Amino acid sequence: MTLAMRIKQLSAMQFTALSLCLLFFTATASIVVGPMTIPVFDSFQGLTPWASELPQHIQMVIHQIRLPRTLLCMLIGAILAVSGAVMQGLFRNPLAEPGIIGVSAGAALGAALAIVLFAQLSFAVPAFMNLAAVPLFAFIGGALTTLLVYYMGTSQYGTSVTVMLLAGVAISALSGAGIGYLNFIADDQMLRDLSLWSMGSLAGASWSSIILSAVALIILLVVFIRRASSLNALLLGEAEAGHLGVDTQKLKTTLILLCAMGVGVTVSIAGMIGFIGLIIPHLGRLISGPDHRHLIPVSALLGALLLTLADMFARVAVTPAELPVGIVTAILGAPFFLYLLFQQRGKM
Amino acid sequence: MANLEKNAISIQNLSLSLGNKQILNNLSVEIKSNQVTALLGPNGAGKSSLLKCLSRELSVPKNTQLKYFEHSITDWPKNLLPQHLAVLAQQSSLTFAFTVQEVIELGLLPLNLSTKQAKKVVRENMVKVGVENLADRLYPTLSGGEKQRVHLARVLTQLNQSKDKTILMLDEPTSALDLAHQHNTLKLAKQLAYEGAAVIIVLHDLNLAAQYADRVLVLADGEIKADGTPWNALTSNMIEKVYGQKTLIEKHPISDYPVIHAA
Numbered sequence: 363m364t365l366a367m368r369i370k371q372l373s374a375m376q377f378t379a380l381s382l383c384l385l386f387f388t389a390t391a392s393i394v395v396g397p398m399t400i401p402v403f404d405s406f407q408g409l410t411p412w413a414s415e416l417p418q419h420i421q422m423v424i425h426q427i428r429l430p431r432t433l434l435c436m437l438i439g440a441i442l443a444v445s446g447a448v449m450q451g452l453f454r455n456p457l458a459e460p461g462i463i464g465v466s467a468g469a470a471l472g473a474a475l476a477i478v479l480f481a482q483l484s485f486a487v488p489a490f491m492n493l494a495a496v497p498l499f500a501f502i503g504g505a506l507t508t509l510l511v512y513y514m515g516t517s518q519y520g521t522s523v524t525v526m527l528l529a530g531v532a533i534s535a536l537s538g539a540g541i542g543y544l545n546f547i548a549d550d551q552m553l554r555d556l557s558l559w560s561m562g563s564l565a566g567a568s569w570s571s572i573i574l575s576a577v578a579l580i581i582l583l584v585v586f587i588r589r590a591s592s593l594n595a596l597l598l599g600e601a602e603a604g605h606l607g608v609d610t611q612k613l614k615t616t617l618i619l620l621c622a623m624g625v626g627v628t629v630s631i632a633g634m635i636g637f638i639g640l641i642i643p644h645l646g647r648l649i650s651g652p653d654h655r656h657l658i659p660v661s662a663l664l665g666a667l668l669l670t671l672a673d674m675f676a677r678v679a680v681t682p683a684e685l686p687v688g689i690v691t692a693i694l695g696a697p698f699f700l701y702l703l704f705q706q707r708g709k710m
Numbered sequence: 711m712a713n714l715e716k717n718a719i720s721i722q723n724l725s726l727s728l729g730n731k732q733i734l735n736n737l738s739v740e741i742k743s744n745q746v747t748a749l750l751g752p753n754g755a756g757k758s759s760l761l762k763c764l765s766r767e768l769s770v771p772k773n774t775q776l777k778y779f780e781h782s783i784t785d786w787p788k789n790l791l792p793q794h795l796a797v798l799a800q801q802s803s804l805t806f807a808f809t810v811q812e813v814i815e816l817g818l819l820p821l822n823l824s825t826k827q828a829k830k831v832v833r834e835n836m837v838k839v840g841v842e843n844l845a846d847r848l849y850p851t852l853s854g855g856e857k858q859r860v861h862l863a864r865v866l867t868q869l870n871q872s873k874d875k876t877i878l879m880l881d882e883p884t885s886a887l888d889l890a891h892q893h894n895t896l897k898l899a900k901q902l903a904y905e906g907a908a909v910i911i912v913l914h915d916l917n918l919a920a921q922y923a924d925r926v927l928v929l930a931d932g933e934i935k936a937d938g939t940p941w942n943a944l945t946s947n948m949i950e951k952v953y954g955q956k957t958l959i960e961k962h963p964i965s966d967y968p969v970i971h972a973a
Contacts, residue, residue, distance in 0.1 A: 454803055595819055599803045601767045606868060607792035607820040652806035 374656070377649065381663040385436065388670045392432040393424060395674055397682045400424065430567040435673045436666035437575040438564065438628045439638055443665025444582055444658050445624040446639020447646060449508075451593045451654055452617050453516065455523060456644065457702055460625045461636030463526055464533030465507045469622070469629040471537040472503025474556055478544045481552050497574065501626030507533050508618045562635035562688030564673050571631045578627040583662060585620055589613060590654035597652070635688050637695020638665055644702075718743045718877050718908030719764055722775040726759055726768070726932075733759045735932035741877075743908045746899055748923035750913060752953055755929040757912045758800075758881060764910070765797045765879050779875050792820035793870035797879045798862055804849060810860050811836075811845045817867030831871065835863040838898060840891075854886035862895065866902075876907040883911060884918060896922040920944055920968045928952055940968055 393405040400408075400423065404416055408424035416424075442460070449458040449465075460466045476499035511533070515526035545556055586593075592613050595603040600610045628635065642665045643657065649664075650656035669687070672694070676685040719741040726734040733756045741747055741764070749757050762768040763776075766783065770776050776783050778795065804813070814832050823831065836842040839859045844852065852860065862883065869876045880899065884892040896911070900922055903909045913919045919926055919940065926943040928936040930952045936943040949957050949970070956973040 454805065456806070591819055595816055597804055597806055597808075598816065599799065601762075602797075602799060602802060604767060605765065605792060605795070605797045605865075606816065607789055609788075647807065651812065652808055653812060 377660065378663075381660075381667065385663065385667055385670075388667055388674075389432050389436070392435065392670050392674050393428045395678050396423075396428060397677075398423060400428075427567075430569060430572055431564055431673070432670060433572050434564055434567040434575065434631070435670040437572065437579050438632050438635065439642075439665040439667070439669025440662040441575060441579050441582060441624045441628050441665075442635060442638040442669070443642035443646075443661040444579075444586055445621045446665075447643035447654070447657050447661040448586055448593065448617055449621050449639065450643050451597060452614065452621070453512070453526065454597055454599075455526065457523055457640075457699070458526065459637065459640035459699075460504070460621070461634060462530050462640065462699065463508075463511050464530035464537070465504045465511070465622065465625050466629055466634045466636065467530075467534040467537035468507025469500040469504035469626045470634055471540045472499035472501070472626070473497075473630045474541045474544045475499055475503075477556060478548055478552055481549075497627050497630040500630040501623050503537075504626045504629070505619055505622035508622050512614070512618060562633035562691075563684075563686050564632050564669075565684065566631070575627055575631060578624055579662070582620055582624050583658065585616065586658045587655065589616065590658060593617070593654045594652075633686075633688065635669070635691055637691045637699065638669055640702075641695050641698055642668060644698075716743050716779070717741070717777070718779060718875070719910075720775075720777045720780075721764060721770070724760075724763055724770060724774045726756075726763065726771070728759075733932055734763070737932065737934060739927065739934060739937075741908050741910055742925075743875075744903055744906055745924040746896075746903045746909045746911060746922055747925045747927060748911050748913050748919035749927050749929060750916065750919055751929035751935075756932045757929050760929065761797075761879055761881055761910065761912055765795065767797070778877065789820065792868055794875050795877045795879070796865040796868050798858075798865045798881060798883055800881045800885065802857070802861055807848045807850055809845070810841060810847050810849060810852070813849050813860050814841075814863045814867055817864040820868050821870070823871075827871075831867055832863075835866045838866065839863045840894065855888060855891055858883065858886045859891065859895070862898075869907075873905055873907065876902075878902060878907050878909045880909070880911045882914065884913070884915070892918065916944060916949070916970045920970060921962075921965075944968055944970065 390402065390405050393408065394400055394402055400420055404420055405424065407413060407416060408421065408429070413421060413424070446459050449460060449463075450456050452458070473496050476495045480495045511526060511529045514529050515522050541556065545553060548556055592603070592608045595606045595608050596610060596613065598606075603610050642661050645664055646657050646661040650660045669691070672690040673687045676687040676690045679685050717740045720739075722738045724734055724737045725732070737760070749761065751757050759768065763770050766776070778786060778791070811832065814836060815828070818828050818832070821828075833842070836845060839862050841856065841859050841863055844856060844860070849857065849860065862880075865878070869878070878899070883895050883899075887895060896918060899909045899911060903924070911923070923940060926936065926938065926940050927934055928943060928948065935952050936945075936948045944959070946957050946959055949955060958971045958973045959968050960971070961967075962969050
């Protein structure tokens with residue numbers, strides 16, 4: 363087996379150009395399709411300064427609904443994919459994924475707590491704090507979960523897949539119970555907010571959520587790419603990375619906290635969307651190899667692409683109703699996860 | 711041979727216990743440049759623990775003094791040490807499908823080389839350990855012995871280019887290798903020592919140690935039981951005391967090193 367196992371190596375420029383083109387066409391398609399079809403030409407026009415020449419209702423659909431949703435899809439997809447890629451590196455195991463090891467569940471519990479608690483306090487706190495509280499609590503929940511799973515499952519010999527997955531099961535169950543209880547004590551408005559977390563949805567796209575996730579994605583990309591070489595060394599094992607001069611403790615803490623931030627932001631905006639962080643890094647490695655300096659940007663592009671496609675499918679599959687996008691990613695991802703688990707049987 | 715007889719490593723008063731078990735007992739030792747030092751001893755003697763302390767993988771206790779090239783570890787800038795001290799572990803947990811070339815390139819991390827220099831260094835080290843024909847193979851598809859040699863090329867890559875003040879620690883480097891590769895690896899270690907490096911090798915095979923080591927350290931119960939040239943340190947008496955095995959020792963028919971037979 364040689365390089366043939368990787369898809370023909372494209373140069374970085376070729377790949378970037380190709381995937382940006384693909385992303386652009388997918389974005390356009392995502393604006394075209396929906397309960398109300400907008401002609402392709404109008405969709406293009408909607409993105410240019412001549413948008414004002416379009417009929418009012420088309421302008422509104424493009425600018426208030428479909429464009430924000432498409433952008434949000436791309437950002438959330440990219441965040442989930444790079445977080446997944448980094449987590450797999452950190453755990454030195456290709457099965458690590460925010461959804462599977464319980465990080466999303468921990469974040470969701472944090473977010474649900476924030477919604478219920480702050481809804482009861484909302485008369486006392488200013489609105490912007492209310493807005494920031496949900497992502498913040500999601501981050502804390504995600505970070506605590508990641509730290510717990512990491513220190514339970516990882517030893518100097520690598521990560522115990524069994525411990526990692528079972529810890530994920532336990533944390534997801536705990537989080538499910540917590541969210542269930544919050545559902546029980548919540549009023550109608552809170553229930554509407556909470557229901558989002560069960561399956562994940564991008565329907566709540568707003569420009570403020572786009573800005574929040576764009577900022578998160580930029581921070582993740584900058585730090586992850588700067589730490590990519592050290593993360594590569596960490597794949598050899600902690601001791602080996604230490605001998606190569608990597609401050610492993612600091613590296614791990616930085617990456618764990620940033621992954622939790624990424625997942626926290628996505629969960630607080632779009633709920634639990636699973637498996638993007640699992641599938642994409644695997645696809646990415648087929649294209650770029652496992653070197654994180656290339657894998658992270660490649661994963662970002664592929665993640666944006668996949669979640670946009672999945673969301674498009676979710677919107678049109680059962681028109682005029684809409685599937686939660688988490689169902690679509692789970693249909694794609696769960697069989698893939700089983701396949702990976704099957705491959706790892708011998709190593710458990 | 712400017713480093714001749716200089717201490718590459720010196721450690722004083724090292725005691726180490728894990729749980730209730732005393733692993734190393736107030737041990738002091740100096741390792742010299744230009745020499746292959748073999749670290750021997752029965753299973754559980756504390757060889758790997760000593761190596762881990764010497765490489766700072768285990769942090770040494772406060773009252774222990776550890777020096778590299780006469781400079782205390784606190785004086786060494788953190789980013790400089792990896793160019794002077796390289797460690798080959800018994801096994802690595804790498805599971806991702808890097809190519810052999812990419813694995814060896816991980817050794818470039820502590821260095822600040824131009825792309826051209828880096829290519830040259832990686833190539834040289836691949837040739838040195840004989841893995842140049844594996845360059846494009848995927849690491850997980852290699853045999854245990856091939857993996858071990860790839861990691862040897864990687865740790866050689868991380869050392870500074872002038873080969874000045876270098877320490878190389880090898881933890882059972884021959885365990886996964888066939889006969890020819892065992893000898894090639896130890897010849898290479900000998901060559902590096904000749905070029906000035908301090909080489910420490912943990913070995914189980916007394917005969918390999920007798921053939922290649924300039925100095926033999928025998929460890930048992932957390933203490934150094936013998937220290938000297940193979941002829942001086944590897945006596946029947948000592949081996950029986952430490953390993954509980956009677957042996958016959960004779961001179962190699964062609965070369966001048968001891969050959970140890972179980973009796």
